[in-house]
Amino acid sequence: MNSAIPLWRQLMRITGIIMIAVVLASQLLLAENTSGQVLNKRLDLSYNHTDAYTVLRDIEQKTSVNFAFTDHLDLERIIVQDVHFRHERVYDILNFLFENNHIGFEEQSGTIMLYKIQAPGRLIGRITDENHVPLAGATIRIAETGRSYSADAEGKFSINVRRGTYTLEISYLSYQQVRRQVTVEDDQEISLDIVLAEAVGDLDEVVVVGYGVQRKSDITGAVGSVRGETLEKYAVTNVEQALSGRIPGVDVSVNSGQPGGTPRIQIRGATSVSNTNDPLYVVDGVMLNVERLAGSTHSINFIDPSNIESIEVLKDASATAIYGARGANGVVLITTKKGSRDGGHVAYQGYTSFGDVTRRLDLMNADEFLTVEDIAYQNAEKFDPTGFGRGQYEDPLVKRRRFVIGNTLGNPELFDESLAPLYDTDWQDEAFQTTVTQNHNLSFTGGDQNTTFGLFLTYRDEDGAVKGSWLDRYSARFSFESKLKPWLTAGGGINYNKQRERLLEGWTLRSIFQNIPIMPVKYPDGTWADTEIYPGVESPNQQQYAAEDNRLRGTQDILGNIYAMVHFTPKLYWKTMVATNSIRQEMKNYAGKDVPKLSETQGGIASLSALTAETWQFENLLNYQNTFGEAHRLDAILGQSLLTSNRFSNNSTTWGFLDDYYQYNNLGTGSNPRPSGSSASKYSMASFFGRVNYSLHDKYLLTATGRFDGSSKFGKSHRYGFFPSVALGWMVSEENFLKDHRTISNLKLRTSYGLTGNSEIANYQYEAGLGSYAAVFGNSRAVGIGLSGLANSDLKWETNKQFDIGIELSLFNNRLNVEMDLYRRVSTDMLLNRPVPRSSGFATVYQNIGNMGNKGLELALSAYPVQRASFSWRTDLNWSLNRNEVLKLHDGADILLGTAAGSSTGSIIREGLPVNSFLGFVRLGTWSNDEADEAARYNRRPGDIKFQDTNGDGAITTDDQVILGKGLPDGYGSFVNTLTYGNFDLSLDIQFQYGNKVMWEMMAVLEDRTGAYNNMLRSVKNAWTPENQHTVIAQSKPLAVGYDTKNDTHRLKDGSFIRGRNLMLGYNFPSRWISARHIQSLRVYAATQNFFLISDYPGYDPEVSSFSEEFSRGRASYGDYPKPRLFVLGLNITL
Known part of the structure; x- marks a missing residue:
């Protein structure tokens, strides 16, 4: 394991060298003039109607500056009108004279040399429809540079380019794309008139799939896509947020508003109870570490959305089987931005946001x-x-x-x-504060027809909505690709991220609503108020915790790859790649010696922990593409992959400090060190895979895929597995009976079936585990080693069998587009802990004994109700339905899981039910005075909570529990409207979810536990009294008397909601305004996020789970970090 650190240091050094080299190269590329000593001299000059030649001679006479130039510069024609220079540098004076006259200057050995600058070429033109109506906002993309420009309100454009040959791609919503190739010389202006015809579909769009790309028309699997242009319009923190509501079947839950808070993603429902349900993330061909780190962070969280070219989500078995044992939960493919081929460009994307928590709990004063x-x-x-x-x-x-x-x-x-x-x-x-977030992304891209490179720098600074929490992140990414020979191309990239966070402990969040209002934050003398000094109260000072419970988490992530491609023929190439994903995460905690309840009795507590996870990936890929005649098209790949992963962690804790000076910086100053711990593990996976895509007449499609995986995580008898899939597609609209149909633009039917696996279990699960045991004999502590778990050599991966049928339909020249999928997925051999006889010395053994099913419907609808030259309106609706069912458990036995607040019940896993089901009691109300005798039989009094005696045995026991609801939603989706008028655009993004429940655990302390223990909800004012007996809230009584801790129907709340996720107004400056200033594109925007929430849920937010790391416990809330409403101001500019 020690080799991980030197490697990390080497990668850091390489990254630093690359950054310095590229910055220097970019400066040369941009040809920026520098000012020497002569150019920095300052002068006082005044001229009126004077030519530039006379100005230069005047400067020579008044200073020791010498100029050298030739007559062809024609300086006499440059006339200066009424100008006064006061203490101006020579550099600034010359820049004023020659900036718009194509004359440059530089200092050489004390002499200022003047020279002619070749003016760039210019592409001008106008874009109209077939009726000669201008298409305002039409996009002009230069393929060689990857840069895009927008036409103005009259459909006109003007673009400065260097000398060269360019391919222009002109596009507009609902119109066919036009490609034009033009050759431009220096100082040449080329005029273009572009006429776009109404579109018949976007079937030639290229979509990234596993280990390659395909035309959209050739895809037979269920694949969703989000383009980088869409992501640029939203101020999102990470990839998961960027996917939220964008693709049907992809459920993104933003569980926390904490800075760097990690959403959870499920693709087509849950596939596992004990293993991860996270998809596999692949960035530029590199598979990321699947495991989540402390605080549920993941390597994908460090990818800046502004650096993303596209995101593809692979959902069905036809698309994911190429990833075999790691594809069961779906695959998210991310393609990042690369360099440009037309020289240098600089781009900036940044925004600042301000936020506040608008939804509050209704607490007592x-x-x-x-x-x-x-x-x-x-x-x-x-x-x-x-x-x-x-x-x-x-x-x-x-x-x-x-x-x-x-x-x-x-x-x-x-x-x-x-x-x-x-x-x-x-x-x-x-506790709450106005959040301020800054996000800045600066990119330098350059290259020519043979070589491209890009350097992308990102900085993010975010203050949390709760005081004491913050995050800052620095990211740098470098990519390059070079055509070394006509048959050889090499490239690669490296991404480095460093993130620091200050976290808040659970008590710090819970105390926001538990602290009693009669206590101040601080006493008049400035000392912290002891909020527990009032008798009966047990809730520490929230603000003191936020200030003195210091919890810092630092993460460094390196993601890099290098590759080479050898083209044996135009139809056959071989690609080899080496990649790594290395993560180091450190936790530094110190609770001050005077923090009540947390560390006061221990005299301060300090701890350090660290985790290093490193993955290496080696791949070889052979790709063959050919067209036979006019009817047959074949695309085949054959590949090999080897993956190794190492993990090491350690931790140390001590307490007993004389003061708070050293904190975690010197654990040796603590007088009471605790036992330290460490662990190490590794695994490897070897794979072979292949795929064949066949097309007949571009109408009949076949895709066959297979992957053979072997993983060291499993025993020898089940170490290897084969994961095949097959898919068929039929382009019905290409048949003669529909080809010229006036209404149907595109109609495709597709179906697929295949197997994928979930191998993401902890290492060594099939082996008998060893653990340390300690005992005290006299004054000595003895430590021994013994078994900590039973062996199971038959352990194997969970397998998903998935069937999918889909339809893609476009009507009215692509003005209305519908994509619908029906699927059925069965997860078999689910890994669960099966109870074993106590005589074995253990309670459970890990076995493949469960099955679970998901079936659902996905609908994506996009329409263009209005499409005119000056105004357009696009609407998009994504809607997903999913039904989950546990099909099999060992001996049909239930699995119970507890929740928070000392509750006696919680979630349940039971055959025939969704996996996120809640088990609890039915609250009928409260016992009335007239029911005193009946209440006594249940050992209750009038005013106590009345529960349903389900089995009628005269006692309230766990046998009276019933299924209360489920945490999984019936449906979810988004409704997005985008309107453009001239250069303005307005987008409205609405998110919705329905059919799920949330266990609001906070009611246990805020409503059921009354007295003076903590603050309460105002609903307690409706508690039982002799005058108010028809209520569900128990009569108030001291805590010592006791209170019910049962999860019941009153605590279970409806989790349905409609959220205003994003409202944005943007303006794209016309190219005719900015091209003269050497600006390629300029956009400003203002937005508000999370700007309204319609929900019956009484807490901060229904999209929440305090147990996000434990999927089977469902959606439950107990002291969550609220999500703020944000106001955003942003700027995107490209030079």
Whole structure:
């Protein structure tokens, strides 16, 4: 494992050298003039109607500056009108004279040399439809550079280019793309008139698939795509957010608003209970580490969306089988931006956002809190007459007198002489702040017809909505490709990310709503208020925790690859690649010696932990493409892959510090070191794969795929597996009976069936595990080694069998497009812990004993209701339905999982139910006075919660639990409208989800647990009283009397919602305005995100889960980080 660190250091050095070299190269490429000592001299000059030749001679006479130039510069024709230079540099004076006259200058040995600058070529033109109506906003893309430009309101464009031959791709929504090749010389202007015909589909669009690309018309699998142009219009943090609502069948849950918060993605539902449900991410052909790190972070989170060219999501077996044992959960392919072929370009994309938490919990103020405390005391005798008679409950009025102004007990002053509270703290106001986020991306790209390179730099600084949390991230990516020989191409890239975060512990978040309002944040003398000093309270000072519980997480991620392609013939090439993904993550924690409840009794706690994960990937790929006659087209690949992964972690903790100076920087200063720990693991996977795509007359399509994988994670008897798939497609619209149909532009039917696997289990699961055990003998601690788990050599990967049928339909010249998929997926051999006899010495053994099914419908609809020259309207609807069912468990036995807040029930895995099902009690209301006798039979009193006796046995036990609901939604999707008017564009993005439940665990402490333990929801004012007996909220009583902790129908809330995800107004400056300033494109925009939420969910946000790392526990909320509403201002510019 020690070799990981030297490798990391070497990669760092290489990255630094590459960055320096490219920056220097980019400066040369951009031909920036530099100012020497002569050019920096400052002068005071004035001229009126004077030619440039006279100005230069005047400067020579007044200074020691010498000029050298030839007569062909024709300086006499350059006339200066009424200009005054005051203490200006010679450089600035010359720049003023010659900036727009194609004359350059540079200093050589004290002499300033003037020379003629060749003016760039210019492409001008106008884009119209067949009726000569201008197409405002039409896109002109130069294929060789990858740059795009927009036509103005009159359909006109003007583009400066260097000398060369270029391929122009002119496109507009609902119109056929036109390609023109032009050759431009220096100082030459070429005029083009482009006429676009209405489109008949985008079937020639190229889509990235596993180990290659295909025309969209040739694809037989279910593949969704998002283009980089779309991502540039949204201020998103990571790839998962960029995918949210974009592709049907892709469920993205943004569980937290914390800076760097990691969303969770499921593609076509859940496939596993005990293994990951995350898809496989592949970036430029490099497979990322599947495992999530601390805080659920993942390597994919460090890819800046502004650097992405396209994202493809592979959903069915035909598309994912090429990845075999790693493709069960779907595959996300990411293609990043590369260099350009027309020299140098500089681009900047940046935005600043401001946010605030607008959705708050309806908590009690100081007077309301004290009123409930009084009522609870008054009810103490009813619920605990014995304890009340013994004086176990103190009168709140007596208690408060000990905290009045001027008390002699040394207690803080919380009440005035009339016992009115001195403070009324809104802890949500104290905890939340206005967030400020900056994201800046700067790219340098360049090259020629044989070589391209790109350098992409990103910086992100984000303050959290909750005080004390923040994130900053630095990223650098370099890519290159060079055609070394006509038959040999080499390239590669490296991506380095460094991220730092300050995190908040669970108590820090929960205390936002648990801290009582009668306590201040700080006392008048500036010291932290001890929020637990008021008798009966157990909730530490939220602001003190946020300030003094210091939790820092640092992550460094390296992703790199190099490759070579050898073209044996124009139809056959071989590609070989070596890639790595290396991650190092460190956690540094220190809780100050005076932080109550957390580290006060230990005298401060410091800990350090580190994780290193390193993956190497070696691949060889042979690709053959050929067309036989006019009818047959063949595309075949054959490949080999080898992957190795190493992981090492260690941790150390100590406490007992004299002061807070050293913190985690010197654990040796702690007086009580705890036992340290470390672990190491590795695995390898060897694979062979192939795929054949065959097309007959461009109408009948066949795709056959197979992958053979072998993984060291499994025993010898099940180490290897084969994952095949087959798919068929029929381009019905190419048949003679539909080819010239006036309504149907495109109609394709496709179907597929195949197998994929899920091999992402922990290492060594099939072997008997060893663990350390400790015992104390006298004053000595003895440590031994023993078995920690049973062996199972028959362990194998989970397998998915998936059937898919799809239809793609375009109507009215592509004005209405519909894509629909129906699928059925069965996950077999699910890995679960099966109970074993206690005599074995263990409780469970890991085995393949479960099956689970998903079936669903996906619908993607895009339409162009209005398509005119000056105004267009596009609408997109994505809608997904999924039904999940657990088909088989060992002996049909349920698997129960607990949740938070001491609840006695939680989620359940049961045959015949969705995997995210909630088990609990039915709350009927509260017992009334008329039901006192019946309540007594259940050991309850009037005012207690009344639960349903499901089995009628006269007792409320776990046998009375029923299925309450499920955490998986019935459906989800998005509705996006984009309107363009001239150079303005407006987009509205609405997200929706329905049919799922969220267990709102916070009700256990905010409503069911009354008294003075913590603050409460205002709904407690509707608690049971003799005058208000028809309520579901129990009568208020002291905490010591007890309260119900059962998850029930009252705590389970509807998780459905409609969210305003993004509203954006943008303006693209016309090329005629900016081209003269050497600007290729300029866009400014303003947006608001998360700007409304319609939901019956009473918490901060229904799209939440406090247990995001434990999928089977469902969606449950207990002290979550709220998501803010954001206002965004952004700028995109390309030079």
